[in-house]
Amino acid sequence: MTRLVAALVAVVALCSAAGGSVAQTSRFKGWASISKELSTRIAPKGETLDLDRFLPAEDMEDLLGSWSTFGSEHSFQNGLPNSVSIAIWHATLSNFAKSIGASCSKPQFEFHPKFAGILQRLCTWPAADAKSDALLMDYWLSIMGYNAPEPEFAAWRDYVLASYQGKPAAETVTAMTLAITMNPYFLLHK
Amino acid sequence: MIPSRRDVLRFGAFGAGTLLLPRASFPAAASPDADPHFFLLVVLNGGADSSYMFDARPLSMTKAGKIQNYLGKEPDPWIGKNGVRTLATSLIKPLLPFRDRFSVLNGVCMAPSFDGHLQNMNFLFAGKPFGGDSFVPHLNSSETGRKPESLDAIIPTDPLFINVDNHSGVVPLRPGSVKALSSTLRNVEPPRSDDNLVAFMRQRLAAHAGEPGRFSAGSNLMLAGLDGAQQVHRQLASLTAPREDLSPEQQSLALIAECFRLSISRSAIYVLPESFDVHAPDQARAQPKIFSDAIARIATLFKGLTDTPFDAKRSLFDVTTVMVASELGRTMRGLDLPIDHTGTNHNQFSNSILIGGKGIRAGMVLGASDLPDEKATVSKAHLALDAVLEKAMGLPFDFATLKSRPDQPEAFDIKDYLTIGSVVNTVYALFDVPKANYRSLRRDLAAAPVLHGLLA
Numbered sequence: 001m002t003r004l005v006a007a008l009v010a011v012v013a014l015c016s017a018a019g020g021s022v023a024q025t026s027r028f029k030g031w032a033s034i035s036k037e038l039s040t041r042i043a044p045k046g047e048t049l050d051l052d053r054f055l056p057a058e059d060m061e062d063l064l065g066s067w068s069t070f071g072s073e074h075s076f077q078n079g080l081p082n083s084v085s086i087a088i089w090h091a092t093l094s095n096f097a098k099s100i101g102a103s104c105s106k107p108q109f110e111f112h113p114k115f116a117g118i119l120q121r122l123c124t125w126p127a128a129d130a131k132s133d134a135l136l137m138d139y140w141l142s143i144m145g146y147n148a149p150e151p152e153f154a155a156w157r158d159y160v161l162a163s164y165q166g167k168p169a170a171e172t173v174t175a176m177t178l179a180i181t182m183n184p185y186f187l188l189h190k
Numbered sequence: 191m192i193p194s195r196r197d198v199l200r201f202g203a204f205g206a207g208t209l210l211l212p213r214a215s216f217p218a219a220a221s222p223d224a225d226p227h228f229f230l231l232v233v234l235n236g237g238a239d240s241s242y243m244f245d246a247r248p249l250s251m252t253k254a255g256k257i258q259n260y261l262g263k264e265p266d267p268w269i270g271k272n273g274v275r276t277l278a279t280s281l282i283k284p285l286l287p288f289r290d291r292f293s294v295l296n297g298v299c300m301a302p303s304f305d306g307h308l309q310n311m312n313f314l315f316a317g318k319p320f321g322g323d324s325f326v327p328h329l330n331s332s333e334t335g336r337k338p339e340s341l342d343a344i345i346p347t348d349p350l351f352i353n354v355d356n357h358s359g360v361v362p363l364r365p366g367s368v369k370a371l372s373s374t375l376r377n378v379e380p381p382r383s384d385d386n387l388v389a390f391m392r393q394r395l396a397a398h399a400g401e402p403g404r405f406s407a408g409s410n411l412m413l414a415g416l417d418g419a420q421q422v423h424r425q426l427a428s429l430t431a432p433r434e435d436l437s438p439e440q441q442s443l444a445l446i447a448e449c450f451r452l453s454i455s456r457s458a459i460y461v462l463p464e465s466f467d468v469h470a471p472d473q474a475r476a477q478p479k480i481f482s483d484a485i486a487r488i489a490t491l492f493k494g495l496t497d498t499p500f501d502a503k504r505s506l507f508d509v510t511t512v513m514v515a516s517e518l519g520r521t522m523r524g525l526d527l528p529i530d531h532t533g534t535n536h537n538q539f540s541n542s543i544l545i546g547g548k549g550i551r552a553g554m555v556l557g558a559s560d561l562p563d564e565k566a567t568v569s570k571a572h573l574a575l576d577a578v579l580e581k582a583m584g585l586p587f588d589f590a591t592l593k594s595r596p597d598q599p600e601a602f603d604i605k606d607y608l609t610i611g612s613v614v615n616t617v618y619a620l621f622d623v624p625k626a627n628y629r630s631l632r633r634d635l636a637a638a639p640v641l642h643g644l645l646a
Contacts, residue, residue, distance in 0.1 A: 026408025057370035062349055062362040070308055070351035077349060080358035081411040083418030084341065087426060088371070090419060091378040152394070159390045175387050182391045184398055184409045 026188040027079030028089075030065040034187070038096075041142055042115040049109070054095035055088065063088060079189075093181040101174030115142050122176075125169040131161060143177060148185035156180065223336065226500065227548055227621060228450045228510040229329050229343075229457040232488060233350060236467035237307065237518030239534060240542035242481040244268060244294045245559055245582075246277040247522075254564035255529045257522035261478045270294065270555030274593060281481045284489035290553045291492060291507065292514075292546030293644060297557040297584030297594065299607045300518060302575075302632075305536040307467070310517040311352050313538075317611060317629040321353030325614045325629075326360060329621045330456035336622075340422055343457035344449050346442035350461055358411065360459070363449075365441035369431035380423035381416060392416055425454055438463075439487050443494035447506055462487055466516060469524075474533040488514060488544075495547070507547050511620055513613075514544040521580045522561070539575065539583040543613055549620040551646045557608040558585050558594040569598035571606075584608055592643045604631050611638030620645060 029037075031051060039049040052060070065079025099108040104123035111119065118138045124130045140153050156179055164172040180186060241247050241257065246265035251257050261279055268278035276296055285292075301313045309319035316322035327342040328334075342359035349362040381388045395416060398409035429448060432441035442460060449455040464484045468474040495507035519541040520534040527533070540559040546552045559582040560568050572583045585594040587608040599606055611629035618628055619640045628637035 024404050024407060025411065026404045055371070055374050057367045057374065059362065059364050059367045062364075063367070068349075068351050073308060073351075075351070075353065077351065078357075078362060081408060081415045082341075082358045082361070083415045083422040084361050084363075084426070086412060086415035087375070087380065087419040087423040090381045090416075091375050091423070094378050095374070155394060155397070163386055163390070179387060179390055183394055184405065184412055188405060188408045188412070190405050 025080060026184075026190060027076055028065040028081060028085060028187055029189050030067075030076070030079060031060045031063075032066065037145065038143075041145060042111055044110050044112055047110065051092055051096070053109075054099070055092040060088065060092075076189075081188075089187060090182065093178055097174045097177035097181065100177045101170040101172075104169045104173055118142055119173070122173055123169045125164075125172045126166050130169070133157070136160070139176065140180060143180045144183070144186055147190070148183065152183065152185055156183075223453070226450070226509045227336070228455075229326070229617070229621070230446065230491075230495070230510050230512045230547070231326065231457065231459045232491060232512070232514040233459060233461045234464070234466050234484060234514070234516035235311075235350065235461055236465045236516070237310070237520055237536050238466040238481075238484075238516035238542075239468070239477060239520040240296065240540065240559070241520075241522075241582075242279055242477055243282055243485070243542060244276055244278050244544075244555075245296045245540070245542050246279045247561075248277070248563055251564045252529060255523075256561070256564050258474060258529055258532050258534065260475050268294070268555065271553040272555065272592065274555040274558070276555050276558065279481075281478065281485055284485050285492070288489070288492045288496070288546075291496070292512065292544045292552050293550060293554040293556060295543040295545060295556045295608065295613060296540075297559040297582075297587070297608055298541045298543055298613060299539055299584045299604070299609045300541050301538045301610075302602070302604055303538075305518065305538040307517060307536070308351065308353070310536070310538055311350065312354070314515060314517045314610060315352050316354050317614065321355060323356045323627075324352070324354040324360070325617070325627075326457050326459065327356045328618065328623045328627050330359070331623065331627075333624050334622045339453050339456040340418075340425060341449075341455040343459050344446065344455045345459045345461065346445050347438075347459075347461040348463070350459065360457075361455075363445070365432045365438075365445045368429050368445060372427050372429045372431070375423055375427035378423075380420045380427075382420055383417070388416070425452060428452070429454075437490060439490040440494060443491060443498065443506075447494075447498050447500070450506070450510070451500065460491065466520075468520070469533040469535060471524075471527065471531045471533050510547045511549055511617065512545065512547040513617065515610075515613075516541060519582070522582060523580070525578060525580060535580070537581040539572075539581050541610075543610075545613070545617075545644070549646050551644055554592070554644070556592045556641065556644065557587055559583060560585050567598075569600070571599040571602040574602055589639045589641070592641060605635065609638050612641055615639070616641040616644055 035051045043049040062078060064085050065076055068075055068077045102108050121135055122130050122139050136157050160176055247257050249264050252259040263280050265277040265279050267275055269275045300310050304310060304319045312319055312321050315324040330338050330342045332338050341361050344361055344363040346364050395409050395413040398406050399413045432444035446458040462484050464480045468477060496505055498506040500506045500509045519537040521537050524532040561582045584607050586597060586599055586606040588595050611631055615628045615638050631638045
């Protein structure tokens with residue numbers, strides 16, 4: 001019995017050690033995956049929103065994490081967040097968010113009709129209608145999808161309402177968009 | 191090991207003295223480190239056949255059907271300053287100007303068991319077949335007593351496929367990416383810690399970072415990354431792209447030099463584009479060209495390290511320890527194939543490594559593999575692991591004299607052999623990595639001996 005307990009303790013200890021490995025850490029979804037998610041959510045049907053337009057450098061897939069194959073082994077390489085990848089995501093998504101914000105006055109690229117409608121209403125900020133819970137939820141879901149739990153939306157909504165209450169639409173939409181896209185629920189595999 | 195928040199924060203812990211000066215003149219170093227020390231690992235991917243470089247065999251051995259040789263030239267003696275002799279092919283000629291810059295390690299046992307590419311690449315980096323902690327980040331640990339550089343390493347070439355747990359600070363940064371990347375970053379505000387929106391992002395990350403689970407661990411890394419990103423953003427924005435008229439090796443070296451000078455990176459991993467995996471006869475037949483191209487690249491890198499000033503007094507070679515390694519050696523031939531039409535398979539029992547630069551006694555030859563000619567006999571230890579004598583194997587090694595031993599052990603005991611663990615531990619000793627990180631010879635054995643005689 002003592003041996004059995006000792007063996008169980010050892011197994012539990014090994015499991016906790018394994019739990020501490022990086023294999024148990026969420027990694028970035030990667031350049032291609034984020035590009036695809038944004039395309040599906042905001043671009044016209046069948047069209048691609050290429051993130052390269054916001055940071056036109058080569059090899060971003062490798063820098064920010066991509067699937068790689070060696071023989072029969074498939075593995076997501078270089079997807080662990082670090083200060084370089086955060087700096088690059090922040091720069092890329094800042095440019096993306098600025099494009100969305102600037103689209104309040106002149107569309108910077110083609111949008112899915114549903115998203116265009118939501119954005120058009122949001123661009124009336126700081127009008128009361130733009131601050132409605134329903135519209136903010138629509139915008140949140142348009143970018144985030146159903147990746148995040150509702151309290152995450154609530155935190156974002158409260159922040160936007162408190163910090164951008166009387167700010168211009170373009171600035172507000174830019175900040176809203178960057179805040180959603182830099183959220184871990186948007187960038188990380190869960 | 192989960193990289194701690196502190197580990198990632200240190201990526202941003204540079205800044206002082208990082209003035210970017212024009213590349214063309216390779217100006218004085220900006221590093222504030224009084225004793226700068228960097229590491230360059232050149233990887234021959236696919237398992238390179240040592241017999242095409244510094245562990246060659248006489249043609250009589252090919253005539254006897256023991257080992258393929260598609261070069262068809264008698265190798266020349268290569269005698270180290272320590273009196274140890276090996277044979278080198280004519281292909282290594284481009285490295286002759288640098289023979290006093292590096293030492294040759296022959297007969298290095300990469301693993302006592304596995305002979306697969308991925309497993310042995312994992313052995314090279316992590317000392318284990320299925321992955322673990324890579325040795326490269328340890329060279330940049332604050333435990334070495336040095337201020338960590340922003341990144342553990344850059345990879346200016348195609349990245350490697352390996353399973354290691356601690357490469358979040360090893361970044362595939364290629365010369366071709368730098369121009370557009372730095373230009374974009376120059377035009378975007380970095381994530382400033384005093385910015386209200388950044389504070390909100392930070393708050394959301396912190397809200398998830400403290401809990402158990404994968405997502406929280408990722409959020410924790412993102413949080414640490416965000417805290418360091420402001421300085422890294424500025425640093426990357428200040429990089430200048432290497433001149434496009436330079437060769438790929440020169441461009442990579444220019445980027446490496448800038449990253450070293452600017453305290454961006456402690457190490458660089460340069461993966462040669464040649465594939466050394468030559469199982470098929472036609473692939474093996476191409477080895478003279480494959481090695482000729484690869485050695486020319488290595489010579490270009492060595493020349494660049496020699497010619498590139500790190501500061502007013504030192505070249506890049508003076509401040510960089512350089513290691514050239516493959517994950518495997520190769521068998522002498524394929525079984526049941528004619529000797530003039532055979533490929534080769536993997537050999538984990540004997541590999542060659544070149545090591546030089548800062549802290550290394552250069553010009554020596556350490557270790558040797560068995561089966562040096564067609565008449566040689568092997569130990570029972572060899573026969574136990576390779577009964578058909580398909581593979582050359584490292585000879586037993588005397589760690590005190592750094593010479594091979596003449597005895598033929600009855601049974602395999604890893605303590606008798608020069609292993610990759612010893613090579614890595616020697617690099618660890620050079621960088622003052624704490625002994626707790628040293629690789630052991632086996633789970634139940636002590637650390638692999640450091641090659642003290644190889645240290646300058």
